[in-house]
Amino acid sequence: MTEKVLNKPMYADEIVKIFRRGLPKDELIEKISDYHTSDIADALEKMTADERKALYPVLGVELVAEIFSYIEDSEEYLKEINSDKVANLLSEMDSDDAVDILEKLGDDDRKRIVALLDNDAKQDVRMILSYDDDEIGSEMTTNYIVISKNLSIKEARHELISQAGENDNINTIYAVDDNNCFFGAIDLKDLIVARNYQNLDDIIVKSYPFVKAHEKITDCIEQLKDYAEDSIPVLDDEKHILGVITAHDIVQVVDEELGEDYAKLGGLTAEEDLNETTFQSTKKRLPWLIILLFLGMGVSSVVGIFESVVAVIPIVICFQSLILDMAGNVGTQSLAVTIRVLMDENLTASDKLKLTVKEMKVGFSNGILLGVMAVIFVGLYIFLIKGNDIAYSFIVSGCVGFSLLASMVISSLIGTLVPMFFNKMKIDPAVASGPLITTINDLVAVVTYYGMVWLLLINILHLT
Numbered sequence: 326m327t328e329k330v331l332n333k334p335m336y337a338d339e340i341v342k343i344f345r346r347g348l349p350k351d352e353l354i355e356k357i358s359d360y361h362t363s364d365i366a367d368a369l370e371k372m373t374a375d376e377r378k379a380l381y382p383v384l385g386v387e388l389v390a391e392i393f394s395y396i397e398d399s400e401e402y403l404k405e406i407n408s409d410k411v412a413n414l415l416s417e418m419d420s421d422d423a424v425d426i427l428e429k430l431g432d433d434d435r436k437r438i439v440a441l442l443d444n445d446a447k448q449d450v451r452m453i454l455s456y457d458d459d460e461i462g463s464e465m466t467t468n469y470i471v472i473s474k475n476l477s478i479k480e481a482r483h484e485l486i487s488q489a490g491e492n493d494n495i496n497t498i499y500a501v502d503d504n505n506c507f508f509g510a511i512d513l514k515d516l517i518v519a520r521n522y523q524n525l526d527d528i529i530v531k532s533y534p535f536v537k538a539h540e541k542i543t544d545c546i547e548q549l550k551d552y553a554e555d556s557i558p559v560l561d562d563e564k565h566i567l568g569v570i571t572a573h574d575i576v577q578v579v580d581e582e583l584g585e586d587y588a589k590l591g592g593l594t595a596e597e598d599l600n601e602t603t604f605q606s607t608k609k610r611l612p613w614l615i616i617l618l619f620l621g622m623g624v625s626s627v628v629g630i631f632e633s634v635v636a637v638i639p640i641v642i643c644f645q646s647l648i649l650d651m652a653g654n655v656g657t658q659s660l661a662v663t664i665r666v667l668m669d670e671n672l673t674a675s676d677k678l679k680l681t682v683k684e685m686k687v688g689f690s691n692g693i694l695l696g697v698m699a700v701i702f703v704g705l706y707i708f709l710i711k712g713n714d715i716a717y718s719f720i721v722s723g724c725v726g727f728s729l730l731a732s733m734v735i736s737s738l739i740g741t742l743v744p745m746f747f748n749k750m751k752i753d754p755a756v757a758s759g760p761l762i763t764t765i766n767d768l769v770a771v772v773t774y775y776g777m778v779w780l781l782l783i784n785i786l787h788l789t
Contacts, residue, residue: 336360336361336364336367337364337367337368337371338368338371339360340357340360340365340367340368341368341371343356343357344357344368344372344380350383353383354384354388362391362392362394362395363395365392365395366392366393366395366396369392369396369402370396374405377402378405378406381405386410386413386414386417387417389414390414390415390417390418391417391418393414393418394418394419394422399426399429400426400429403426403430408437408438408441409441411438411441412438412441412442412443415427415438415442415446415450416442416443416445416446419466419467419468420453420466420467420468420568421453421464421465421466421467421468421568421574422466423446423449423450424450424453424463427439427450427454428454439451439454449467449568452467452567452568453465453568456538456539459541459542459543460538460540460541460542461537461538461539461540461541461542461545461570462538462539462559462567462568464542464570464574464577464578465538465559465567465568465569465570465574466494466568466569466570466571466574467568468492468493468494468569468571469492469497469499469558469568470485470494470495470497470498470499471498471499471500471501471566472484472485472488472498472499472500472501472511473500473501473502473503474500474502474508474509474526474529475503475525476525477521478519478520478521478522478523478524478525479521481498481511481516481525482516482517485498485513485516494555494556494569495513496512496513496555496556497511497512497513497554497555497556497569498510498512498513498516499511499558499566499569500525500529501566505565506563506565507535507558507560507565507566508529508531509529509530509531509532509533510529510530510533510558511525511528511529511530512528512530515528516528533558534548534552534554534557535557535558535560536548536558536559536560536570537559537560537562538559538560538561538568542578546575547668547669549570549575550575555572556569556572557570613760613761617760617761617764620761620764620765620768621764621767624764624767624768624771627768627771627772627775628645628771631771631775631776631779634775635775638721638778638782638783640707640711640713640721641724641725641774641775641778644703644725644774645774647703647729648725648728648729648732648770648773648774649766649767649771651695651729651732651733651770652732652733652735652736652766652767652769652773653763653766653767653770655688655691655736655737655740655766656737656739656740656762656763656765657740657762657763658737658740659684659737659738659739659740659741660740660743660744660762662680662684662741663680663684663740663744664744666680667744667745667748667754677745680741681741681745684738684740684741685734685737685738687737688733688734688735688736688738689730689734689737691733692729692730692731692732692733692734693730695729695730695733696726696727696729696730696733697726699722699725699726699729700719700722700723700725700726701722702722703721703722703726704718704719704721704723705718706722707721707722720782720786720788724777724778724781724782725774727777727781728773728777728778731773731777732770732773732774735766735769735770735773736769736770739762739769740762740766743761743762743765
């Protein structure tokens with residue numbers, strides 16, 4: 326696998342050289358047939374628009390359709406082909422790949438091209454487009470083999486061969502009953518090795534997993550990952566097979582979900598890419614920034630409440646950022662751990678309590694170590710650099726260390742409870758983004774720190 330990835334750019338360059346040699350069509354097709362379609366797609370990206378336009382008719386619509394399924398920004402290349410030929414191209418592609426391309430086009434272009442598709446492709450594409458982006462039906466493909474459970478072994482093999490010309494997802498064959506409802510699945514290997522005198526029913530796995538088309542992707546993604554099958558059928562409410570989710574689709578779905586979660590952890594409303602305009606990126610970032618602005622104003626207001634504390638012992642303001650930064654870091658760490666754990670839908674209340682206690686223990690353990698270090702080094706800084714007497718220096722550093730310990734324990738608790746709260750409210754816990762947790766922990770840390778200074782240094786020790 327690593328070798329292929331490393332050599333891929335070299336393959337693309339080789340293919341470009343072959344394309345530019347002006348070979349006869351048959352010889353060209355024969356030479357590039359030794360390369361993977363993904364490498365041919367990379368080669369097309371290295372060519373000029375005029376070179377590609379001259380090459381499309383030579384390669385033929387079927388091969389170009391397969392190549393386009395590997396091109397990330399294929400909508401740019403579609404502009405090099407007229408609408409009629411684009412429709413022919415998409416009609417040859419798997420329905421899910423065609424939908425991926427169509428979704429990147431404008432509404433007018435999409436409607437025009439869909440209207441030009443052949444009847445089968447048009448029906449499949451419209452069905453997939455009818456599902457919301459967050460529903461599993463939007464990610465399925467109609468490329469699958471289905472047979473009746475009443476066939477003989479020999480008849481099942483003939484049916485497989487008959488359908489394999491149009492559908493190449495053949496590793497798993499789906500069986501339906503007399504009402505055309507999903508009955509089970511057959512592994513290709515089991516059908517190949519089965520004896521003709523056997524009953525087809527004997528090799529059908531009747532408890533094979535499935536998902537419903539209107540299920541939310543976030544609700545069934547763990548189920549899809551756990552089964553690790555080549556494909557899983559997608560059913561309607563009457564248990565009719567509408568399509569399948571392939572292993573490739575599952576990888577894409579997981580990648581998209583991780584991308585969305587990563588965006589939310591960064592305080593974005595959606596994932597960004599390099600091709601977005603400044604306005605689009607601003608629109609995605611602005612909502613959270615507005616929320617954080619008001620939360621930040623709350624933090625500043627709280628600091629203002631403790632203005633008298635800072636006036637009496639001004640040196641304490643030097644260590645405010647230390648407390649805030651550590652509290653924010655600890656909270657974000659607990660947030661990341663909690664979101665990962667919450668992906669397990671079987672998590673019990675007891676498990677959540679254990680996680681909360683564990684995170685607080687971790688926060689306490691780290692707080693003790695870092696608090697002791699803060700007492701020593703902050704005390705030495707106040708004594709040696711600021712020139713205060715040693716007792717005063719270590720009393721202040723002791724308050725800093727104790728505040729650090731308290732804020733880290735509380736921040737660990739918040740970083741665990743906030744995503745749990747969001748999850749309980751049926752809101753994606755990733756919405757409890759890093760910036761949100763950090764700002765909340767800033768508020769907690771400020772109150773903890775200046776509260777400790779006010780209580781310990783001013784009211785108990787009268788350090789003025």
